[in-house]
Amino acid sequence: MKFNADEIASVIQAEIEKYESAIDVREVGTVLEVGDGIARVYGLSNIMAGEMVEFPSGVNGLAFNLEENSVGVIILGDYLQIEEGDEVKALGKLLSVPVGNAVLGRVLDPLGNPLDGKGPVATSELRPVEFLAPGVAGRQPVREPLQTGIKAIDAMTPIGRGQRELIIGDRKTGKTTIAIDTIINQKHSGVKCFYVAIGQKESSVANTIKALQENGAMDYTTVILAGASAPAPLQYVAAYAGTSMAEYFTYKGEHALIVYDDLSKQAVAYRELSLLMRRPPGREAFPGDVFYCHSRLLERSCKLSQELGGGSLTSLPIIETLEGEVSAYIPTNVISITDGQIYVQPDLFFKGIRPAMNVGISVSRVGGAAQIKAMKDKQVAGGLRLALAAFRELEAIAQLSTDLDAATQSRLDRGYRMVEILKQPQFQPLEVVDQVMVIFAANSGSLDDVPATRVQAFEKEFLQFMRDLRPEIRSQIAEKKELTPELKTALTDAIRQFKGTFAKGK
């Protein structure tokens, strides 16, 4: 597009003509020392904690440490242009980020500046990055499900809107994939998604963004990126900035989902800042308030009361463990803050059980209330966790003894097929109706005579069959959200019918 210079000039002229000069009053200080993303400033005697300051180069900072003789400032941006002796100006306001529909579909830095080359974020609405979580009166219990589209999770550790479910595990075990699948599955649910990448390789974030784009999930998703090369202050602030953008929708009565990938790196960034600020180190050299750093962040995820619009913010924080060590400082902290955890293990992952979720120690403390009745049914996911636990025990015993009685063998076979049916390839989330039908089929024993290697093919063809030939069952489950005895009979009948064709096609 070509611009008309005269028109622009006339606008500028009008601006100049109506410009009114006022005395600029500012509170100032002087930079004493600067480095590694922090600055020590002399002066600024009336500044408050968390207040924004501006350096001459235009870079902003946050008052982080108020000491007797100086102020510790964390620098949100390029600190290499700041010199000793520079004048620092207090701005008298809190750090805010742009919010609104304009941020959806964008890749932004923690200050809301675009990183995707799609031009400025067209919104005038701002929201403070640090915001107090709603109190007890402003909340209500979780009651709507947030479908992840992953069978194992929706069946056994269901997540409700407003819940905080931790995804924890070693590196390369598919933690991010679970989160991305969940985002992809929100395509038709109207949930706005926010993916906060903290301290990650930019190449892996680029892959994530590509996956989101290819699956059409970028239309309702914002990526907030503070990569591995970003200074520690930005990595620290990123989580709060993303939450603030998501909260905008929550307080408007809508639903939002935020993924923090990952909070261990955020804690490390916070540790770096705190040590540079000479705050006393505690366990694992983390500062004493690293718990508060995470708790105040995750408390902002909530299900708001009807008076406040009933919006929700669901969060999926991710924590990376070292060699499965969940009793380290940060993992125990975040486990205790969240409403449950999905524990992913490398040995399961390499066995081909993907998602590599350890069913035994993964829990969801509040999500059960939000699960739909059809899924909660005894013949679907109701007894699944216990059945799988019993299977694991049996499997361990079976490894020791050679000859098993027929009953035990059949329970083992059922277990193997159950494990097989809970496997799911990435970026292929399933609708909850499909999940219910598949798990019902496996639970009813229809798979017992299907070889374990054919289970996934069975699942695929069965769902196709139901979609093409028995759509009324699907729509009824979707509508009633419950498996009535009639529906169960119809479903069993459909399974029998399908098995006839499936056996023939073998």
Next chain:
Amino acid sequence: MAGSRGKSETIDAGRQHLGTVYAKALLGAAEKAGQADHVVEEVEAIVSDVLNKLPQLDEMIKTPRLTHEERLPILERAFGGRISPTTMTFLKVVSKHGRLDCLRAIAHAARKQLNAARGRVEVHVETAFPLNNAVRDRISSRLGELLHRDVVLSTKVNDDLIGGLVVRVGDTVYDASVAASLKRMAQVTLDHTKQAIRESLDRFALPT
């Protein structure tokens, strides 16, 4: 700690803090003797007229190589008889504690504390052109009315301001300079124009 750079005078937070402590003690002792103003003037004179002009002496009294006993005769010879006994004793006490390197900070802090105690306020005014006495007095009295205090005015000429003046009281800066005004106008105009263009792109597009 901070090194030396030209933008403003070097600030060393640690020394500043020590300076306020010693200055408080100095003023306490001098007030008792009823000569606080005189003593502060003397300490300031030592810094500005002696130490600043004789860097070697400055280095000599600062160096940790000399012990207090070795330093005493130097102090006696340099200042003995020329300054009041209170000031002399104070210098000796500071020397005994090995804090003569903080003398500048002490002088600065003492002046500040004395001003505060006397209900005076330091105001720093920067202008683009040298001020004549009449204007100085007017600025001073007007500021005094506004701040409800006696004003101790210090001035500086800064060409970059183009016009107008910048008044600094403590950490607060009142910037009424032409330079700041122009800068702000540029920013406001840019912001508004950008917004206007974004809101109605077709108005600015050339007809094709």
